[in-house]
Amino acid sequence: MMKLYNFHASSTSYRTRIVLHLKGLAYEYIPIRLDRGEHLGFSFGQINPMRGLPVLDLGDVRLTQSPAIIEYLEETYPDPPLLPKDPLARAHVRALASIIACDMHPVNNLRIRNFIRDSYQQGPEGVAAWMSLWNDAGFHAIETLLRQDETRQGFCHGTAPTIADAYLVSQVFSAVRFKTDMTPYPEIMKVVEHCNGLPAFAAAHPSRQPDAQG
Numbered sequence: 001m002m003k004l005y006n007f008h009a010s011s012t013s014y015r016t017r018i019v020l021h022l023k024g025l026a027y028e029y030i031p032i033r034l035d036r037g038e039h040l041g042f043s044f045g046q047i048n049p050m051r052g053l054p055v056l057d058l059g060d061v062r063l064t065q066s067p068a069i070i071e072y073l074e075e076t077y078p079d080p081p082l083l084p085k086d087p088l089a090r091a092h093v094r095a096l097a098s099i100i101a102c103d104m105h106p107v108n109n110l111r112i113r114n115f116i117r118d119s120y121q122q123g124p125e126g127v128a129a130w131m132s133l134w135n136d137a138g139f140h141a142i143e144t145l146l147r148q149d150e151t152r153q154g155f156c157h158g159t160a161p162t163i164a165d166a167y168l169v170s171q172v173f174s175a176v177r178f179k180t181d182m183t184p185y186p187e188i189m190k191v192v193e194h195c196n197g198l199p200a201f202a203a204a205h206p207s208r209q210p211d212a213q214g
Helices: 011-022 042-047 066-076 087-108 110-119 124-148 163-177 186-196 199-204
Strands: 002-006 027-031 055-057 062-064
Touching: 002 011, 011 066, 011 163, 011 199, 062 066, 066 087, 066 163, 087 110, 087 124, 087 163, 110 124, 124 163, 124 186, 163 186, 186 199
Parallel strands: 002 027
Antiparallel strands: 002 055, 055 062
16 A cells, blocks of 8 residues: 555645545555654665655655656556546646746745745744745735636546546645634635545545644
8 A cells, every 4th residue: 555654634634635536545654753754864864865845655656746656657547547537728728837836835834834834034924924935926816716617517637527626625734723714715615625525635634634633
């Protein structure tokens, strides 16, 4: 069985869990407590030298970086597909996901938040303002793209979940957790509400993970 090193509140872990559940894949849940600095210890550094989450252990090899893990799962377990067949549609879905993976998450993850707090002496309000700045930039772009797509039904694209939905749902969870105002983004919130009503998304939710308590 695959092993997933992850943390319940990590958005990159969350998006990976969503994909695993959408694919119907069983995995062993191995919590790495970011809130206790477990990712900074020597033992986890041997698992992932970058000390990030998630890590997917396949037994003979470990995969790091959630975009690479998600693409691997899509290529290895193609049913149900989480990317459209049409090349242009695939590019569109990847672009939606990349706004989050490339433009939003990297500047708002834990190590950046800690750096801003410690090096620039920012309190919780200052850190939250930094996060909202980049969250708003990305969500504005995604909201615009969702409004422009008149053919989609309930999801970021088309009539079924794609990787874009996994990225969006997990990023919105993180944004709400850090007090980003989501009222300017009704189309995004409609997608999130629709997806959260599906069993795979519900099973992957941070509140339902074994390390969510304590």
